[in-house]
Amino acid sequence: MKTKIHGHLEMLEHESIYVLREVAAQFERPILLFSGGKDSIVLSWLARKAFHPSPIPFPLVHIDTGHNFPETLEFRDRYVKELGSELIVRYVQDSIDQGRVKEETGPEASRNSLQTVTLLDALKELQADVAIGGARRDEEKARAKERFFSHRDRYGQWDPKNQRPELWNLYNGRKNPGEHFRAFPLSNWTEMDVWQYIHLEGIPIPGLYLAHERDVVRRNGILLARTDYIQPIPGDEVSRQSVRFRTIGDATCTGAVESTARTIEAVIQETAAARVTERGGRSDDKRSDTAMEDRKRVGYF
């Protein structure tokens, strides 16, 4: 028997459900961006709650960089099946093959920034007028100013100086043809809230989030999983360690942390004591102080 949630988690849950229902009511063709990471898992979990006993009235869309941990994909397919939801996958590889984007080269190459083009193409193809994402405001400085309903112009761009004021719980999703929105129902959640909720609700998550032994490469102070896409270069330290991931994105830039937390309770204990932010392990944010803002301006998640 599951513990009934209350207090701040209950308020966050109700707020997110309200936002998801607003999205479904105000837009014609929403999609939910699903990466298989914990935030998008919680997001889809909430979507199921919001529309129960009806099925989730929009598809889940995964923008696949091709650089996945195999565990993530297995989990994704199993979880989506259990949700009873439709899953659409679009591949960065296709954008590369079509010449829409040019792949970075060299050992530190990442496909993370290429996702933007694949995403915008997918929105167009699916005629989606809103993409629901699991981003949280506590993740990064630029996200602290995001709205629940975030307007994008016809080029998919975000203008941080020209955002619509958002008051009370009145969300304005009106737009002109060609424009679209991003919606962020988890805006007010923190990493700790997400873990607590996963724990209390008994939500399944990929094993990568729990401590396990694996070969890792330490590069510029960040621990990366040794995979087909990450091979050691001079200066790297290679070792086998007990690690877990705090975020799961593209395997080329998602950092691991040393950990022995093999249960969600233990992860919560470690999170409470953590002294590094969860995006601290993401090398894509380290490129400059305003790296995230620059990427968001051009249409990143």
Add this chain to the structure above:
Amino acid sequence: MTTPTVYAEMDLLRFTTAGSVDDGKSTLIGRLLYDTKSIFEDQMEQIEGASRRLGESEVNLALITDGLRAEREQKITIDVAYRYFATPRRKFIIADTPGHVQYTRNMVTGASNAELAIVLVDARNGVVTQSKRHAFIASLLGIPHLIVAVNKMDLVDYAEVAYEKVRHDFTEFSRKLTVQDITFIPISALRGDNVVEWSDRMPWYKGGSLLHRLETVNVGSRRNHIDFRFPVQYVLRPNQGFRGYAGTVASGSVAPGEEIVILPSRRHSRIRSVETYDGAVGEARTGDAVVLTIEDEVDISRGDMIVRRKNVPIVGDRFEAYLCWMSETPLELNGPYMLLHTTNRMQAFVERIEYRVDVDTLHRQAANSLELNEIGRVEITTSKPLFFDSYRVNVRTGSFVLVDLHSNVTVAAGMIRGEPTRDEDVTERPVSKDVVWEGWNVPREEREIRTGHRAAILWFTGLPGAGKTTIAREVERRLFERGVRTMLLDGDQLRHGLSGDLGFTPGDRVENIRRVGEVAKLFFEQGSVVLCAFVSPYVKGREAVGALVPEGRFLEIHVHAPAEELRRRDPKGLYRREERGEVAPLTGVSAPYESPRSPALDLDTGSVGVEEAVAAVLKLLEGKGIVG
């Protein structure tokens, strides 16, 4: 180490911070995050690096919150940013808003969901125009708790006198506001004094630290737990056998079996069940996101509102509101806008601007338009009826935004005052400190059901000797005999007790009528027909009483007679004593009397007898549906 269950037991406080550019607001937030260990090592490294690159000698905690590139360059915060931190007691969401004159709109945005506001005041400069503006906006947006953080105490040698000056000046100013609870805390955000821990550098300060206040202030006092309102958000029809109405309870609560009315159709039904993903529940309360099913097949769609049969909101296509303009393009009268209210949307016109409020002086100015960051009182007409309550009573059903039909940008935020033709000013109404409005325990509507009649205030106004008290007494006796709950208030009773400290200067007369109005309001809420017989010479004073109760429940009765007839009656000898110069200025003789503009009833007792007058009043009450 904190256990997971401790984190799961927390409650949630949303607060907003406002201050002038150099009041040290970002530093304060940086300090709160830093001292509650909510800043991580990598963020700290980034801030240290950025501080060095900007040529600062110390680590600049303000950089934690100044996220956007433009802010870094201009060294100011330009938009609402949300910050999160938690202590074992509570999770906090900060809406950090800039204090620049041109960013009133951001302050309004940040304040819209806040339960508490921190206003920063620089101890060296004292209460400045911007501090007042912030306090006014907090008051306008109905924030129940205010903390005035007197910052930079380290720069005034932690002197109590600087703190006391701010406290005195702010208290003086705040009399004009409706914020009920104000706390003053002397701090140094830079040094951390009284932010998280009490500081021994100011032994004269006996109160708790800022964080202590944040952790212990009551949460949830903005919510209305009485009036059940359920705006239908989304209709669920998974199969022929199930029809559910998804939405979030805006206020009040509801349980299976209760009688409901659906607006706008006014169809009646009952709640069959309250559904959630985790199963059916026995009740849905304010803030709960649920699915309601009802007993009857009724056509309900998004934008409809489910309410209790005996407690319905105001339904109308005209209302008065405060409007904060948020767009570079000024307000256009008679240009249609899209109005978003609960889950409803419709076209709306701003018919007229009653006045614009100078947010720095609180003075009213005539205006033909509202520009960016201006606040005004307006009258709005909508293309179809709206189901609303006044913002002060119900934030969720009293708030709206206006959207430009061409650009689709949100251009204004509005707070509904009520139906038109009232003249009470929210900014000037004195409200006691430490009183948090919780609403009436037993709502008047329930009392009215029990007594079988409606509550009303009958206001008899007119010159001394016109016959107000005589008629009112007889009316009360008749009503009492019919089983109506009544109370009669007249000048003699009030002047001997509650208003015993007042004289007959214009100021005292105004105050006397204000007190009468508040007393009458209490009896009104208790379900009585309240008969008030007062000279009450000023239109404004009488209208202010009228504004305390819903439309149609304040009935003004003008009782008058020719001047020579009044002198002849002179029941209290006032006119004779006036002639001898023995009494204070007498209304109608040596003091002004303003006749009612449109009374519900006009009684000329020079030509109508008491019996006839009483019959006319009773007929009025029947006609208005007050008594059966």
